[in-house]
Amino acid sequence: MLSREDNELVCRIGPRTPMGEVFRRYWVPACLSSQLPKKDSDPLRLRLLGESLVAFRDSNGVVGLLDELCPHRRASLALGRVEDCGIRCLYHGWKFGVDGRVQDTPNYEGPKFKDRVKARSYPVHEAAGIVWAYMGPPEKTPPPPRYAFMDVPDTHRVAFRINVKCNYLQLAEGGFDSSHVGILHSNMARPGWMAKEFTPNPDVLNPAALAVDDNAPDLELEPTDFGFYYSAVRIAGKDASGTEQMNVRVVPFIMPSTRIIPSPATGFTVFETPMDDESTSTYIVVSADVPIERSKIRTILGLDDPRLYSDTDCNWHQTWDSNMGQNRSGMKENWSGLGGVQQEDAAMSLSMGPIVDRTEEHLVPADLAVVSLRRILISAAKAVAAAGDPVGANTDLSNVRAVDRTVSADTSWRELCPGHWVRSGAARGEKAGEPA
Numbered sequence: 526m527l528s529r530e531d532n533e534l535v536c537r538i539g540p541r542t543p544m545g546e547v548f549r550r551y552w553v554p555a556c557l558s559s560q561l562p563k564k565d566s567d568p569l570r571l572r573l574l575g576e577s578l579v580a581f582r583d584s585n586g587v588v589g590l591l592d593e594l595c596p597h598r599r600a601s602l603a604l605g606r607v608e609d610c611g612i613r614c615l616y617h618g619w620k621f622g623v624d625g626r627v628q629d630t631p632n633y634e635g636p637k638f639k640d641r642v643k644a645r646s647y648p649v650h651e652a653a654g655i656v657w658a659y660m661g662p663p664e665k666t667p668p669p670p671r672y673a674f675m676d677v678p679d680t681h682r683v684a685f686r687i688n689v690k691c692n693y694l695q696l697a698e699g700g701f702d703s704s705h706v707g708i709l710h711s712n713m714a715r716p717g718w719m720a721k722e723f724t725p726n727p728d729v730l731n732p733a734a735l736a737v738d739d740n741a742p743d744l745e746l747e748p749t750d751f752g753f754y755y756s757a758v759r760i761a762g763k764d765a766s767g768t769e770q771m772n773v774r775v776v777p778f779i780m781p782s783t784r785i786i787p788s789p790a791t792g793f794t795v796f797e798t799p800m801d802d803e804s805t806s807t808y809i810v811v812s813a814d815v816p817i818e819r820s821k822i823r824t825i826l827g828l829d830d831p832r833l834y835s836d837t838d839c840n841w842h843q844t845w846d847s848n849m850g851q852n853r854s855g856m857k858e859n860w861s862g863l864g865g866v867q868q869e870d871a872a873m874s875l876s877m878g879p880i881v882d883r884t885e886e887h888l889v890p891a892d893l894a895v896v897s898l899r900r901i902l903i904s905a906a907k908a909v910a911a912a913g914d915p916v917g918a919n920t921d922l923s924n925v926r927a928v929d930r931t932v933s934a935d936t937s938w939r940e941l942c943p944g945h946w947v948r949s950g951a952a953r954g955e956k957a958g959e960p961a
């Protein structure tokens with residue numbers, strides 16, 4: 526459980542809040558590139574870290590991210606015209622470039638005025654189909670983000686944005702909770718559950734397809750320079766030669782709210798980016814060594830149900846009005862009554878309410894990584910509030926990958942990870958002490 530004070534500290538992300546200042550030290554996804562599909566296309570209203578913004582792509586194809594409201598008399602620039610390398614407010618025609626500079630003020634001709642006024646703007650970096658924003662102090666701007674999925678061809682990667690109406694942390698916690706995979710996702714993880722038999726799901730793209738039937742994995746956690754690695758080790762019986770095997774799933778937690786979930790053939794890099802305290806944009810970037818079909822991933826995630834989701838506005842419509850989309854009459858064959866990984870995960874987080882009251886929880890050892898996630902975030906909030914720096918803002922993440930492998934039982938799971946250790950001896954498999 527968390528105290529009420531710590532729960533407030535870790536959940537509130539608006540301007541000038543401690544956790545909001547943590548998020549503002551990293552590049553975060555602001556929207557998909559496909560939401561600004563071409564030069565001078567329609568502007569996009571955004572909520573990001575509790576701020577109202579407008580994104581637009583100018584006549585050169587460069588993306589700008591400005592305060593939504595015009596600095597003149599505060600009309601929304603999201604109604605403006607995107608033209609001639611800028612965005613023009615409809616009300617009195619003031620026009621701004623991607624850097625926020627005033628280019629034109631038709632109702633005032635003071636010669637120096639354009640230099641005195643500026644729309645608030647944030648730096649933008651576009652890569653891998655995502656528009657990234659940095660909203661922190663300019664002198665702390667990290668290098669552009671570097672993730673492994675940025676190094677695969679576009680055909681080997683698909684990205685989704687899903688706007689969910691609850692706080693980022695309850696969504697993020699679901700990613701560090703290996704023991705729910707074989708239960709909530711029973712249909713995908715243990716397809717024989719109805720007959721009480723374990724039949725492995727052969728779909729190598731599905732992150733909920735468990736290799737073995739073990740819902741009480743051994744969990745360990747190792748601090749890194751980007752956050753931590755979280756491993757779940759499941760006993761896998763003997764191979765053909767009689768050697769004991771184990772299945773290892775390692776999920777990297779990357780500050781401030783990112784995880785990489787493995788499947789045997791892919792990595793699902795998931796960003797829980799707060800829109801405000803009570804809504805979150807979940808970005809799911811799936812990448813592989815081979816081409817991936819978007820429609821296949823949509824089906825795995827359950828994004829192919831038009832009642833719940835559309836690529837057009839990216840809003841997620843699972844509510845109690847439709848019982849979260851649950852089909853109870855189908856629950857003899859479908860364990861959850863829901864259709865896909867995202868439907869199941871989002872339903873659990875949404876069912877907690879907009880911000881869950883963590884003073885009422887009863888945690889067990891299977892919640893080890895959830896506890897560690899909260900601790901690292903709370904300590905980052907306290908560090909930044911005390912003028913320190915959070916971990917990982919400058920880390921190159923291009924070799925950080927999730928692991929899902931079945932290996933001989935005498936292997937250390939740490940050997941399967943590419944480093945980033947902060948503790949000497951970690952790579953040799955020496956046990957960590959108290960997690961970060």
Ligand code: FES
Pocket residue numbers: 595596597598599600614615616617618619
């Ligand atoms: S309110 Fe935008 S130009 Fe006047």
Ligand SMILES: [Fe+2]
Pocket residue numbers: 699705706709710866870
């Ligand atoms: Fe899940």
